[in-house]
Amino acid sequence: MTWVLVLIIIFAYLFFILFLGSWAGRGRESSIVEYIAASRSLGFVIMYFLMGGAIFSAFAYLGGPGWAYSKGGAAFYILGYCALGLVPWWLWAPRALRAGQRFQYVTQAQLFSDRFQSKALSVIIAVVSVLAFIQYITLQMKGCAYVFEVASEGRIPFWAGALIAYLVVLIYVFYAGLRGVAWTNVFQGAFMVVTAWVLGLYLTYHLYGGPSEMFRQIAQANPTHLLVGPGTKMSFAAFASALLVSVLGFSMWPHLFMKAYTAKSERVLKQTIVLYPTFAIFLVPVLFIGFAGIMQVKPDELGAPDRILPWMFSHMQFHPIAVGLVLAAALAAAMSTQDTITHAAGSIFAQDFVEVLKKEKHSDREATLWVRISVVCFGAVSYMVAIFGGQTLVALLLGAYGSIVQLLPLAAATFFWPRATKAGAICGILAGVLYNYAIVLKIIPKFWDIHAGIQGLVLNFIVLIVVSLLTRPMDRVHVRKFVTL
Amino acid sequence: MSSEHEKDGYGITLFRPGTPHNAKIRGIVFFIIFCIITVVQSCYWLFANTVRPFVLGMPFGMFFIVLFITVEFAVLVILYFLESENMEEKGDV
Numbered sequence: 226m227t228w229v230l231v232l233i234i235i236f237a238y239l240f241f242i243l244f245l246g247s248w249a250g251r252g253r254e255s256s257i258v259e260y261i262a263a264s265r266s267l268g269f270v271i272m273y274f275l276m277g278g279a280i281f282s283a284f285a286y287l288g289g290p291g292w293a294y295s296k297g298g299a300a301f302y303i304l305g306y307c308a309l310g311l312v313p314w315w316l317w318a319p320r321a322l323r324a325g326q327r328f329q330y331v332t333q334a335q336l337f338s339d340r341f342q343s344k345a346l347s348v349i350i351a352v353v354s355v356l357a358f359i360q361y362i363t364l365q366m367k368g369c370a371y372v373f374e375v376a377s378e379g380r381i382p383f384w385a386g387a388l389i390a391y392l393v394v395l396i397y398v399f400y401a402g403l404r405g406v407a408w409t410n411v412f413q414g415a416f417m418v419v420t421a422w423v424l425g426l427y428l429t430y431h432l433y434g435g436p437s438e439m440f441r442q443i444a445q446a447n448p449t450h451l452l453v454g455p456g457t458k459m460s461f462a463a464f465a466s467a468l469l470v471s472v473l474g475f476s477m478w479p480h481l482f483m484k485a486y487t488a489k490s491e492r493v494l495k496q497t498i499v500l501y502p503t504f505a506i507f508l509v510p511v512l513f514i515g516f517a518g519i520m521q522v523k524p525d526e527l528g529a530p531d532r533i534l535p536w537m538f539s540h541m542q543f544h545p546i547a548v549g550l551v552l553a554a555a556l557a558a559a560m561s562t563q564d565t566i567t568h569a570a571g572s573i574f575a576q577d578f579v580e581v582l583k584k585e586k587h588s589d590r591e592a593t594l595w596v597r598i599s600v601v602c603f604g605a606v607s608y609m610v611a612i613f614g615g616q617t618l619v620a621l622l623l624g625a626y627g628s629i630v631q632l633l634p635l636a637a638a639t640f641f642w643p644r645a646t647k648a649g650a651i652c653g654i655l656a657g658v659l660y661n662y663a664i665v666l667k668i669i670p671k672f673w674d675i676h677a678g679i680q681g682l683v684l685n686f687i688v689l690i691v692v693s694l695l696t697r698p699m700d701r702v703h704v705r706k707f708v709t710l
Numbered sequence: 711m712s713s714e715h716e717k718d719g720y721g722i723t724l725f726r727p728g729t730p731h732n733a734k735i736r737g738i739v740f741f742i743i744f745c746i747i748t749v750v751q752s753c754y755w756l757f758a759n760t761v762r763p764f765v766l767g768m769p770f771g772m773f774f775i776v777l778f779i780t781v782e783f784a785v786l787v788i789l790y791f792l793e794s795e796n797m798e799e800k801g802d803v
Contacts, residue, residue, distance in 0.1 A: 298759075298769075298771060298772075301754070301771060301772055301775050302752075304772075304775050304776065304779065305751035305752065305754070305775050305778075305779070306751075308751075308779040308782055308783075309744075309747070309748055309751060309782065312744050312748075312782075312786075315789075429767075435767060436764075436766075436767030436768060437764045437767045440761065440764060440767070440768070440769050441764070444761045444762075444769070448761075451761045451769045451771065451772075452755075452759050452760070452761065452771065453755050453759060453771075454755055454759060461753075461755055464752065464755065465752040465753055466752075468748075468751060468752040469748070469752050472748055472752075490797070491797050492794075492797045495790055495793070495797065496790070498786065499783075499786040499787055499789075499790045502779050502780075502782055502783045502786070503783075505779050506776070506779060506780075509768075509772075509776065512772075641722055641723060641724055642722050642723075643719060643720045643721070643723065644720040644721070698720055701718075701719045701720065704720070705719055705723075708723040708726075709723075709726050709727060710726070
């Protein structure tokens, strides 16, 4: 029975990752700076894969081909934004790194709440972050569930598929903290990229004799599929604003922003940013997989478009070992994002919510235990949401971006505008987040098909500036510490 | 000597005080270049919303985007080497 062999490969892979991730944590002391920031010691290769794993998520690996299959040209925005996503980090990361070294920060909210002297801000950021994380991680869990469903030919139910890979992640994150995340990401990153190229190019050549012929057939069957704008699946305004909000918001994701604290030097950060567009190039054959599926299966038969990648090669009569490896790579994509997010969610909830609200400070060991507990709680809550929620993968992620991009004015104000005040910061982020949700929940109409997050962001900046200018400036020596980093 | 808007210490401060003039110009120039690249990527459809010609196997729109990704990469490499001398190594706080 081929599906049995496929599952054996997948489970063997999961055991390997569990071992690798857990082994990374052996012999490390239990401290906040070690658990959350790997003692500020990471070098370029690890940073590159740690940050790259964020792109090669279930979004890019399953949702991307899903969009290529169902929406065609609209999927191109993924390439553009993945290449540009870390460029804004060039502005934030070196400054955050120095701030972390000087003032001992390990999370993003610690930087902003220190600058604006506000515990309330820390709590707001923690809540916004964790909610956005839940949206992001349910996406990954759904991706894993699809993989298991396809691998087992429907025998493994959705709830079990979502759980299995995530349990592996929870165990090594709980035990090994960021080191577990880092080591597994290096392996999973390389594995995913190689698999993407092999599979994408193989399918394109095997089924069509090459990409040109494949696209020629697609264009013939559906002349507007490879375009955007009127008459296609994505308007000009939606494309442009989706790309823009993704580029502005990418480096503001707390789990990525806080990686600035983990690097051993500014040079490592900049090397990572320079090499980052390679991950966008690595995505090209992944999109080919989605395009290759258009002439192979009808949408009604496929069901959710995000299943196109697992569907494609489970129906390609590949040897079960190959099928198992490719599906394992899809799991790798999801897990390499789940671990970073879960680790960050636990860290943020414990440090920026629990610690902030407690009267007496925990000891370092206690604080680290609280992070571990938060990791597990976050996992449980997200899992519940994954099982009982429902939207296609990419649409889910675009919604989450709208909340996260509201953190951008805080970064700009912290590093460049000493006149920004606590009131301005709090009012700005609340205005932006609430406005974004009002649009997403359809309480307010969406103007001209422009992404809700962008609209919230504009309001956010306006409120930040106006309220800051109307309130008393903060202590000059204090605020100048942040612009002289 | 402090310029007018930096006098009270609360003005917009784009660069660390003491940054050489060349470095400031470089920072602003590259910032503008990346803004342009971002606009081109988000509005690629103004220039390349067509299927043909196929280049490197890809429909022209996709090729255009990939082309600009390589342009962006080249710009990043240049910026990295220009800033390279001033980068802090481990231990600088």
